[in-house]
Amino acid sequence: MAQILAPSIQWQIKMTKNSSSARPITAKMWSSLLLNQKRKGAAKGSAKFRVFALQSESSTVNRLEDLLKLDTTPYTDKIIAEYIWIGGSGIDLRSKSRTISKPVEHPSELPKWNYDGSSTGQAPGEDSEVILYPQAIFKDPFRGGNNILVICDSYTPAGEPIPTNKRYRAAQIFSDPKVVQEVPWYGIEQEYTLLQTNVKWPLGWPIGAYPGPQGPYYCGVGADKSFGRDISDAHYKACLYSGINISGTNGEVMPGQWEYQVGPSVGIEAGDHIWCSRYILERITEQAGVVLTLDPKPIEGDWNGAGCHTNYSTKSMREEGGFEVIKKAILNLSLRHKEHISAYGEGNERRLTGKHETANINTFSWGVANRGCSIRVGRDTEKQGKDRRPASNMDPYVVTSLLAETTILWEPTLEAEALAAQKLSLKV
Template structure:
């Protein structure tokens, strides 16, 4: 009688893994395979070691992922709070974690904390303690559960805001009764560029060379047009989970460049949401092994720069007759053009050249549906006689606390002299 030999357990296991190589193997699937083999009693081993990882075509899955995804909620009331602040450059983000005894709903329930300011360029070594004040809370999309992200601003031990704390001044402006009554809305369009890690060259670009000219990439679809969509989509969902008021996303004109929009947000909330969304994006690109750049002109030449267009309206602008209020606001903005430009991001002069959908940094202009102006007014706003304006001058690396509060200050609180107002009205052809 012929002897029928059954395949070995190892061969069966290898076959299962090979057949599933077209899709990622999760830790749960790996555990299921091992469990089935152990139940059959086919595998006998005296080894005390457990399998830590398995390599497949799709990548490496290891037990650390189980711990990273571990839900501790059933076992403790404690949560992890990730305190986030802005570093010494005014654009770099820093964070560290601490355990909180129970879930919280408001920043006032969280303790103040401190950090070594001499290591972030924000304090001298002989007096390096900087105090973090919790200001806004978001759900943590990385740890899940009741864990939170905490946006903080920074103060000296005496309670004085440090120079890089732009939130403090913004909060003062947004708490002014005139500003509060106008309920300022913001919709911020954050553009960013994804770079390859080692060469700092845009994602999807041939190293040391250039792709085809701009044209097919804006909102493009396809492997030769869209580079980094998974990062954009992951960021989109993570922001929604966190409670950030993200309203959309799209591929940008330069390949490897993306944009997402946050808003409408009211007052100081706009800055909190943009900073938290940037932190989440930094964390996602960190995990993806891609470098995030907010440089306003990452590639010189015939390529679009990266901006942070800021859509803005007040209650008066949104009501009947609002177009006249918008034109008065534009007049004020024209008179403080230099003040705004100086606060709208480092390196912005490389972007605001009058080309690639920008106005010249030295000249203030406005127009209806004109993307080559400093201030753009939409066709719907003109038609309806009310709505909003778009400030196209801010760079991608701007501080949203500065830009949003400066817009409110210039258009609501600041009053030009009659002579300056008349001269500006004549120059801009504004019928006010």
């Protein structure tokens, strides 16, 4: 039932220009309008009156919604698989659909597919075919039923991973016996900002102006403090439906900014779950008419940036004496600080300024319960470290595998280790 407000003297009817699907108002609809006008007769002198008109059951909008909600399961074994991959920028997501003859339970049951890499910045026009390899499956919260979302990575027709395929290298690291033995756990905190569609200004902010200063917005409640909660909640439920290991969500420090957490996840699974959760968030904001940005510093000035803090631990860290293993890992991370920073997201230098709960991008630091450090060790257990440096637009395949490589596989020279231990006041 649609609620309509109209002036009492002049009826205002908005019709879409040049629309072939526009329908005239029927006698039944006019009767409904006039009936409700008479019922409101006691409110004479009012500039407006409220009327109710029943939507036509045969309207185009209703038919479209019915088809979108249609469950095909009773009528066919065929399902729709949405193949998802990462585009040429390394952060843009692409997808397309295909019909599969029956439900599947593992990506190995799915066929490889291809796409035009010249249209995504991943191949030249004269040799544009790129091959998609299905790698992970999630339930499709948009189509429902047995339909699925498929996370893929990209290869040349000869079977070589293309340069933007970061999953391939990550899978190699996570399949190393030393890494497998350490069972690396990840908990990733994905921050994001919602923008108004036409002006690209944060949701809830006055256009061309600023809201009140930060303070009341973090985990805030109320129409003047929380902007976009429905999107956050819709995303939360969609991820749970899909099988993504989402563990929580909250409003962030800057108004219009949100965070959700995924994990604990083991190995390559962490990257698969984050990428699929980002895809779902893109689709939800698309439907809501809101723009999603993972820019690490969407608003310059005295506003918090957006990160993707990565919680990390290994089997050795979680066992008795694990704090000593953590300190050795911190030492290794300090020696590869520049290499990690260069892989932690484009534009991160605008966020890692030493202000707004960040460490300076050029300085490595660590501490227990210190939110301004590069690496924060939790006070409650001192058995898990959080890398606070990754930007919100980081590639989770790169960050998770680099952490495992640096802390499990990579060994510094004894001289470098001694100098770093002295500098960081670590006794390893």
